[in-house]
Amino acid sequence: MQKIHYHLKMAKELTPRSEDYSQWYNDLVVKADLAENSAVRGCMVIKPYGYAIWEKMQRELDRMFKETGHVNAYFPLFIPKSFLSKEADHVEGFAKECAVVTHYRLKTNPDGSGVVVDPEAKLEEELIVRPTSETIIWNTYKNWIHSYRDLPILCNQWANVVRWEMRTRLFLRTAEFLWQEGHTAHETYEEAEKEAQKMLNVYGEFVENFMAVPVIKGVKSETERFAGAVDTYTIEALMQDGKALQSGTSHFLGQNFAKAFDVQYQTREGKLDYVWATSWGVSTRLMGALIMSHSDDNGLVLPPNLAPFQVVIVPIFKNDEQLAQISAKVDEIMAKLKALGVSVKYDDSDTKKPGWKFAEYELKGVPVRLAMGARDLENGTVEVARRDTLTKETVSLEGIDVYVKNLLDEIQKNIFQKALTYRNSMIKKVDSYEDFKVEIEKGGFILAHWDGTPETEAKIKEETKATIRCVPFDTYLDDDKVPGKCMVTGKPSKCRVLFARAY
RNA sequence: CGAGGUGUAGCGCAGUCCGGUUAGCGCAUCUGGUUUGGGACCAGAGGGUCGGGGGUUCGAAUCCCUUCACCUCGACCA
Incomplete structure (x- = not known):
């Protein structure tokens, strides 16, 4: 096997990661044809190649949601302004970033220069373009739920939100983004709590097995949690x-939204009670995670499970x-690969050189x-190059289909393993705030003790730009779950929490 | 909204300080030919409201006023 050394040239050259990671990311997204900025501030155009990856994500997630008993529905893009003010924390969290529709008609500008908003066409009540759909959905659920017999409701919707x-960045933070949002209603605290955990596990499974990105699961601190949630x-x-x-x-x-929208049901005991709720979502931000986890200075590295096509065949003639x-000959190979469920593109265009x-x-x-x-035609061989390791070798056509199929599995495993090894090497334990300030500069996750107060958390964020990512469910270092003293205040801490600078 | 910066061909830029031929260069595009095992080469061609508006001047990409847009860094965030 031979390692490839060469430089990309000219127009499509990427800024190396070592030089400017952020610029590398931007270059890659645009040059790999994933997405580009649009004429609308903060909104992106997702290009066909990027959208194909998103579609693969959607397809798998959708399958997983349905397998866990969920169904899809669709709720309106617009939300009456009054809905948003019903749950106090929720308004607080989203009010500052809402797009508002105030009029419903345009008219020709009297001075002839295009169109203007018709002041006559002012809406009685303004509409908010959904930043998330809890309010419109809970307003709807109120009509759907009367008795314990109506529960649970397990709905998901694929939608755009604004x-x-x-400040925006392609995929990582855009003014409009695509996502799915699950909204469920349950009889009991326990059942809702279990649902929230279950869906987190579905996400974890998807991200690790399909995106090949290792994740740490945990619970958010009070300051970091979703506006209106009991736990995130x-x-x-x-x-x-x-x-x-x-x-x-x-x-x-919890019962926050049920109370805000007055959604009560008759219990098995004949009493009235508020229903228990969950919501859960992943967005096109996952594209950012995918890109930044595996790619290198030569471009994108896609896990076979999500690649729009897993194999490309290039003829040299x-x-x-x-x-x-x-x-x-290629037709034969393609037929065999497709029979094994491998997706293949044959690029026989003569307008580009090999x-x-x-x-x-x-x-x-x-x-x-x-x-x-x-040469290969004569020898009954083909040159096989793998993207993750940038190695290539000449392989006999005999059994090439099985060879490629196995190689794809290996690549999927390899890039996950590589990301996992890196991730694990970047989890550190720190006991003093001084050490913390030094270590946080180096990047990565830090497990440290915290006294549990928002004040201390805010101080750390202010001074180091690090936030509490979560209180992990699992143990990553031997004494994670052992009580200790807060690195800042010295007050008691139940266990270590996970810090990092974050996107 | 605070602080910096940039707007010139599809993209990336030079020219602006110090006004003066027909506004240049690279990539991309198109035509013809030779090529094709790691982003080919040669020859030719097309492509411009110099962000917009106003002013100064014999003359403005260049100077002045004004306005708009975008980028980077902060505050906000999936």
């Missing part, structure tokens, strides 16, 4: 630059006759590339 962010559970991933990315959240909402011979195609598909993160030329 949060008017000050989270999966936290670590990016290559040492910053954490919250990749999915699942909220136990001098004339039409040769291309025809190669194509005939070298250009190699670089292009590397930039786009295609897991496996097969190259076939006259």
Whole structure:
């Protein structure tokens, strides 16, 4: 096996990660054709190649939701302003970033310069473009729920939402983004709590098995939790630059929204009680996590489970006759690969040279590339290159389908393992605030003791830009769960909590 | 909203300080040819409201006024 050394040239060159990680990310998203900025401030255009990845994510998540008993529905984009003010914490959390519809008609500008808002067409009650749908959904659930026989309700919706962010970055934070939001209603505290945990586990499973991104599951601190939730559970991933990315959240909402929207049901005992709720979501931000977890200075590295196509075949030919011979052989290989469930693209276009195609598909993160030329035709071989390790070797066509299938499995495992090894090497234990300030500069997760107060948490954030990502459910270092003393105040702490600088 | 910066061809930039031929360069695009196992080469061609508006001047990408947009850093955030 041979390692490839060369430089990408000119137009499509990426800024190296070591030089400017942030710039590398921006370059990659645009040059790999995933997304681009649109004419609308803060809103992106997701391009076909990027959208194909999102569709694969959607398909798998949707399958998992349905397997756990959920159904899809759709609720309106617009929310009456009054709905948003019914749950106090919830308004507080979202009010500052809402897009508001105030009019419903335009008219020709009297001075002839295009159109203006017709002042006559002012809405009686303004509409908010949903930043999340709890309010409209709970207003609806009120009509759906009367008795314990109506419960549970296990709904999900795939939708777009708008949060008017000050500063945006492709996929990581855009004013409009795509997501799914699950909203469930239950008879009991226990059942809702269990649902919230279950969906967090679904997210964890998806992110680790499909995106090949290891996550730490845990519960958010009071300051970090969702506006209106009793508890927020989270999966936290670590990016290559040492910053954490919250990749999915699942909220136990208690009876907060039921009370705000007066959703009561007749219990089995014939009494009236408020229902218990959860909500949970993942967004196109997952695309950011995917990109920043595996990719390198040559471009995107996609896990086979999410790649729009897992294999690309590039013919190397001098004339039409040769291309025809190669194509005939490639057709056989493609048929065999497809029979094994492998997705393949054959790029026989003659407008680009092989070298250009190699670089292009590397930039786009295609897991496996097969190259076939006259030499291979003669020898009954094909050149197999894998994206994750940038190695290539010449392999016999005999059993190539099984070989490639196994290779894809190996790549999937390898990139997860690589990310896991990196993540684990970046979890540190710190006992003094002085050490904390030093270690946080190096990036990564830090497990430290905290006295549990928002004041201390705020002080740490203020002084170090680090936030509490979560109180992890699992143990990562031997004494995580052993009580100790807060690194800042010295007050008692029940267990270590996870800190990091985050996106 | 605070502090910096940038607007010139599809993209990236030079030219602006110190006003003066027809506004240049690289990449991309198109045509013809030679090529094709890691982003080809040669020859030719097309492409511009110099962000917008106003002013100064014989003359403005360049100077002045004004306005808009975008980027980076902060506050806010999935």
